[in-house]
Amino acid sequence: MSKIINNHNSRFRWTILRKIGGLSSILILIVWGIIIYSIIALKHIRDDLQEIAKLDVPLTDVYNKIESNQLELQIAMNELLWLNKNINNLSTKKNIEIKQKLKSTKGHIDKQINQGTGLLLSHREDHPEFKAKFQKINSALITVQKESHTLHSIILEITNAIDANNYPEADIIEEMIAKNAKFDSEVINLVKAVKEFTSRRLEVVEKHEHTFLMINIFLGIIALLLSIFLSLIINGNIQNNIFRLSQKMSEVRKAITEKNLFIPASNRTFSSDEIGDLELEIYKTIKIFSKEIHQRERLSHYLKKIATTDQLTGAFNRFKWEEMLRFEILRVDRNKYSLSVLVFDIDFFKKVNDTYGHDVGDFVLIEVVKIVKQQIRVTDSIYRLGGEEFAILAPYTSSEDALTLAERIRKSIESHIFEYVTQVTISIGVTQFKVTDNPKQFLKRADLALYKSKERGRNQVNILFDS
Missing domain, CATH: 1.20.120.230 (Alpha-catenin/vinculin-like)
Structure with a gap:
């Protein structure tokens, strides 16, 4: 210059x-x-x-x-x-x-x-x-x-x-x-x-x-x-x-x-x-x-x-989750397409932290998010809601397709060999948005489906159509 x-x-x-x-x-x-x-x-x-x-x-x-x-x-x-x-x-x-x-x-x-x-x-x-x-x-x-x-x-x-x-x-x-x-x-x-x-x-x-x-x-x-x-x-x-x-x-x-x-x-x-x-x-x-x-x-x-963004895992954080959940629900109301959500927890994650330490626990969280990102579509997004709890927002997805996606994710994590930890599994709850739902009802139904998966022995997927 x-x-x-x-x-x-x-x-x-x-x-x-x-x-x-x-x-x-x-x-x-x-x-x-x-x-x-x-x-x-x-x-x-x-x-x-x-x-x-x-x-x-x-x-x-x-x-x-x-x-x-x-x-x-x-x-x-x-x-x-x-x-x-x-x-x-x-x-x-x-x-x-x-x-x-x-x-x-x-x-x-x-x-x-x-x-x-x-x-x-x-x-x-x-x-x-x-x-x-x-x-x-x-x-x-x-x-x-x-x-x-x-x-x-x-x-x-x-x-x-x-x-x-x-x-x-x-x-x-x-x-x-x-x-x-x-x-x-x-x-x-x-x-x-x-x-x-x-x-x-x-x-x-x-x-x-x-x-x-x-x-x-x-x-x-x-x-x-x-x-x-x-x-x-x-x-x-x-x-x-x-x-x-x-x-x-x-x-x-x-x-x-x-x-x-x-x-x-x-x-x-x-x-x-x-x-x-x-x-x-x-x-x-x-x-x-x-x-x-x-x-x-x-x-x-x-x-x-x-x-x-969650600084540890690279997934979106809870603030982004609430923003995108409201946005996708508004789009469903306007365009009348299917919207599903997958909520999952890492099974016995506290035991991982207590046995191997928090560094290994953080490593597991990062690996789980990496595996999930490989399985979901471009239109889907993953969010860390807190601790070992995550959610996947799946636009244009019916309950049947969401159930298939959830099962694929569960199997991918179950079959993955984690360093330091022999095996990690997750429990998933799936639900589809209904026109009568509000964001709170929609998420509550997904949480109930997740609770059902944990109650039945973990490392499984359950879907809930009604609250």
């Missing part, structure tokens, strides 16, 4: 507080993991957004301004066509305005293209996909610039012809319209290239957000499952300990109720938490209590034995 206690105290104490604290620590670590990952993911998203602000927004502003200048160029060209159709209303002032607008528009377009080219040169992309998109935008800018110069040259030629009051050739007008359409197409291609490039950043951000969401969900599910798993382990451990305590207390209650000896197993391993401490204390208490029960049961059995 001391070994169990020492082992219990020396090992790590995984207390309930530590179990709950451990669970909380794991959950806190998972939460911190989610927070740290969120911070890192948000930093990546912020970096991408800053990259958009540095390059994608200026590029978008460039192609918006190019579109605006394209629109102004379209307006100027339409005004020029209108002038060309109304040759009689040619206005030098109006033509000058168109020239100035063409010059201004061309300058703005060149400026925006140069700005876009500068932005592309200032940002280096190593990723193959992004590098290809960079090249596509750069090519589109160069083409727009080229088409812008070509269209500007044609329009400037037309305006110069108008200044000289010369009607422009039809093929020049058609070339201007074709070049304008070509210029519009290249601007549209530039817009598409810029949009395609800027959209890749949004795709990266969306990818980050999706990954961020999935990992957070994954970590959340892990935290939930882990918390449930650890909670089940802790709760299961506590419930198992409590169940063992309840089971142990039930066994103790049952042992007390049934007055059985209860000693718990000594090779038990206790948990290191507070419930384990309580279980250990209960185990020690039960151990002590079990020993107390054992000692009390032994003492009670001993006291009961000396209170109901």
Whole structure:
């Protein structure tokens, strides 16, 4: 027992507080993991957004301004066509305005293209996909610039012809319209290239957000499952300990109720938490209590034995006789079965004591009881009523069966060779209980039958049916 206690105290104490604290620590670590990952993911998203602000927004502003200048160029060209159709209303002032607008528009377009080219040169992309998109935008800018110069040259030629009051050739007008359409197409291609490039950043951000969401969900599910798993382990451990305590207390209650000896197993391993401490204390208490029960049961059995047993012969004493006689008579009244009694004395026992001494007399008494116990049934019982007088209580036995039993006992004693004494005989009186009897009448009739056996010469059996 001391070994169990020492082992219990020396090992790590995984207390309930530590179990709950451990669970909380794991959950806190998972939460911190989610927070740290969120911070890192948000930093990546912020970096991408800053990259958009540095390059994608200026590029978008460039192609918006190019579109605006394209629109102004379209307006100027339409005004020029209108002038060309109304040759009689040619206005030098109006033509000058168109020239100035063409010059201004061309300058703005060149400026925006140069700005876009500068932005592309200032940002280096190593990723193959992004590098290809960079090249596509750069090519589109160069083409727009080229088409812008070509269209500007044609329009400037037309305006110069108008200044000289010369009607422009039809093929020049058609070339201007074709070049304008070509210029519009290249601007549209530039817009598409810029949009395609800027959209890749949004795709990266969306990818980050999706990954961020999935990992957070994954970590959340892990935290939930882990918390449930650890909670089940802790709760299961506590419930198992409590169940063992309840089971142990039930066994103790049952042992007390049934007055059985209860000693718990000594090779038990206790948990290191507070419930384990309580279980250990209960185990020690039960151990002590079990020993107390054992000692009390032994003492009670001993006291009961000396209170109901004749110390010399081992037969029941007169106190037990009176108790069992009343009990068997009550059972006869309830169940209506036969009950017989045999009363016997050792013949000339006083002579044995006087001739051989009391030690030999005691030996004879012990031997007689031993022989009688060998002849009677399990349901029968022998009592020493006093001195050399004995009685046998025979339940479920009729007078005829009792007479047979008595004769068998008498012959067994008569034929037995006693040490120190050559021969010992007994006289027996037999009677059967009647429904009109009381205990006193029943025993008196047995005594009268015994007296009759003595009166007729001893060493015989007599039965009496009526008092």
